[in-house]
Amino acid sequence: MTAVPLRPVSARRRRTDKVMRGLMWVAAFIALIPLGLVIYYILKEGLSQISGDLFTTDPTGNFIGDIGGIKSAILGTLEMIALASLISIPIGIAIAVWLVEYGRASWPAGVIRYLIDVMTGVPSVVFGLFIYVTLVETHFAGSGFAAWKGSVAIALLMLPIVARSAEVVLLLVPNGLREAALALGSPRWRVVFRVVLPTAAPGLLTGSLLAVARGAGETAPLLFTVQATLGTSFALGDRVNSLPIEIFNDIQSPNPAVVDRAWGAALTLVALVLIITLIARFIASRSRLQT
Amino acid sequence: MNPPDETAPRKPAEVEKQRDAAPAAAPAVAGSTVTVERERGADDRRAGGHTITVDDLNAYYGDNHAIKGVSIDYAANDVTAMIGPSGCGKSTVLRCLNRMHEEITGAYATGTVKLDDTDIYDDSIDVVAVRRSIGMVFQKPNPFPTMSVADNVAAGLKLAGVKGKRKDEVVERSLRNAGLWDEVKDRLSEPGVGLSGGQQQRLCIARTIAIEPDIILMDEPCSALDPIATLKIEELIHELKQEYTIIIVTHNMQQAARVADRTAFFWLGELVEIGPTEKMFTTPDNQRTEDYVSGKFG
Numbered sequence: 001m002t003a004v005p006l007r008p009v010s011a012r013r014r015r016t017d018k019v020m021r022g023l024m025w026v027a028a029f030i031a032l033i034p035l036g037l038v039i040y041y042i043l044k045e046g047l048s049q050i051s052g053d054l055f056t057t058d059p060t061g062n063f064i065g066d067i068g069g070i071k072s073a074i075l076g077t078l079e080m081i082a083l084a085s086l087i088s089i090p091i092g093i094a095i096a097v098w099l100v101e102y103g104r105a106s107w108p109a110g111v112i113r114y115l116i117d118v119m120t121g122v123p124s125v126v127f128g129l130f131i132y133v134t135l136v137e138t139h140f141a142g143s144g145f146a147a148w149k150g151s152v153a154i155a156l157l158m159l160p161i162v163a164r165s166a167e168v169v170l171l172l173v174p175n176g177l178r179e180a181a182l183a184l185g186s187p188r189w190r191v192v193f194r195v196v197l198p199t200a201a202p203g204l205l206t207g208s209l210l211a212v213a214r215g216a217g218e219t220a221p222l223l224f225t226v227q228a229t230l231g232t233s234f235a236l237g238d239r240v241n242s243l244p245i246e247i248f249n250d251i252q253s254p255n256p257a258v259v260d261r262a263w264g265a266a267l268t269l270v271a272l273v274l275i276i277t278l279i280a281r282f283i284a285s286r287s288r289l290q291t
Numbered sequence: 292m293n294p295p296d297e298t299a300p301r302k303p304a305e306v307e308k309q310r311d312a313a314p315a316a317a318p319a320v321a322g323s324t325v326t327v328e329r330e331r332g333a334d335d336r337r338a339g340g341h342t343i344t345v346d347d348l349n350a351y352y353g354d355n356h357a358i359k360g361v362s363i364d365y366a367a368n369d370v371t372a373m374i375g376p377s378g379c380g381k382s383t384v385l386r387c388l389n390r391m392h393e394e395i396t397g398a399y400a401t402g403t404v405k406l407d408d409t410d411i412y413d414d415s416i417d418v419v420a421v422r423r424s425i426g427m428v429f430q431k432p433n434p435f436p437t438m439s440v441a442d443n444v445a446a447g448l449k450l451a452g453v454k455g456k457r458k459d460e461v462v463e464r465s466l467r468n469a470g471l472w473d474e475v476k477d478r479l480s481e482p483g484v485g486l487s488g489g490q491q492q493r494l495c496i497a498r499t500i501a502i503e504p505d506i507i508l509m510d511e512p513c514s515a516l517d518p519i520a521t522l523k524i525e526e527l528i529h530e531l532k533q534e535y536t537i538i539i540v541t542h543n544m545q546q547a548a549r550v551a552d553r554t555a556f557f558w559l560g561e562l563v564e565i566g567p568t569e570k571m572f573t574t575p576d577n578q579r580t581e582d583y584v585s586g587k588f589g
Contacts, residue, residue, distance in 0.1 A: 176431055179427075180429060180498075182391065182394060183499075184446065184502055190450050190452065195437075199435070199436055199437050
């Protein structure tokens, strides 16, 4: 019996493999350069600004002397994002549930999917203008600029992100589980609440938190809908400060100290978004659906 | 997945505890009421087992006419096996029996399927009620990943919206009847997906019998299991037959020969022949049946 000749990998294939690998690494490195630079500059300019006072005092509005911190901006951002999440996450997940469990391949489902895709592509400034025209200019509910109107604008921005990511996660739930539940004599809505949503929960949370992270950094929708104020305020019907607007205003100041504060606020915002993203990744890594 | 789990020798202390707590081995102490209740239930069922009568069933996947005019009677307290080559429609027929077929997008069925005297395809019939009466065990064990062993068994009751039942009692009785109680009684609060493949499948059977259906459908319940786990399921089918009418789809002809009272042979979406299992495997009426069971094709 003669040995089966197993040819070694040819020199040409080895060479091609090496070159392609090299190109991949270069491409990956180039893609990371802007990210690296952004983080470098924010850390370089912002780290020196981080202090207890920055987080515990409101901006004073003084041009000289004590300019204050960014407490109101941090709390305002958290407040508005919380409200925006409260609006967009339940609606977004509800849309996804309908698409996956009920609409499926029907034509209304197709139309809704298309509209969600279109909505994803709408620039955030357009959502801001839309709310400005419909709710701010009309002094809807008694006031012009208001925190809740900013939340609505951000919610509109988050909605397609939540819906799309939730749809993908719900599609990952094995069909066998739905069939098992249906075969036990369960109405479809109970299958959704008792089996599909609990199974998909970690993934739904991840998608939602990524939408939250995206919404937290948006400036344009807030510019037209909330404007800004100096002091800490939780009144949803009033102007409320926010990190993006604080940065936007501070960076235009002729006072270098105020510009520096903008970098501190930028670092705070990046850290905030990073924390939210890390939480999302942590939850995703524990998701049962990935195993 | 892990056959050693099921057969692993237990520590002496555990064995002792098990003997004390297992009324199956020594009917006494705590479990006695459960046993009595089970036997009474069994008598009731034996007195009037349930039948399924299929008349001129046609099933479609969109334009694809998959089942062509199948008529078949499933006798009470019988195990009926459905065999045939892949794609012959045996699973589709099974899924038509509890209206799971229509869950597939574009799929529908015509004809009548009667549970005793009621046509389950009648417009006035609630499909949810049909599935409560006709339980189903699937090819792949599919316990709910977010639920514990006990919750998986009780899931059927919760999902069906049954209230006021004594959950623990139902869980224990169902697990005992599924032959799984002794293996999992110390792990009731652990995740159901942590069990071995064979245990998961018996958990799914426990989940099905917890809602006390009239009929149990099984869609190749052993095809994902190793021979030891398969044997356990087959023994269980013998037990369950006392209380339920069972219809099982199988790829494995030896399995059909081992568990079924009657066997039906399907080919290209049609019922070729149905008869007593022994006859089907020795002297079938139809040449195609004989060719198939003797391994000439399929």
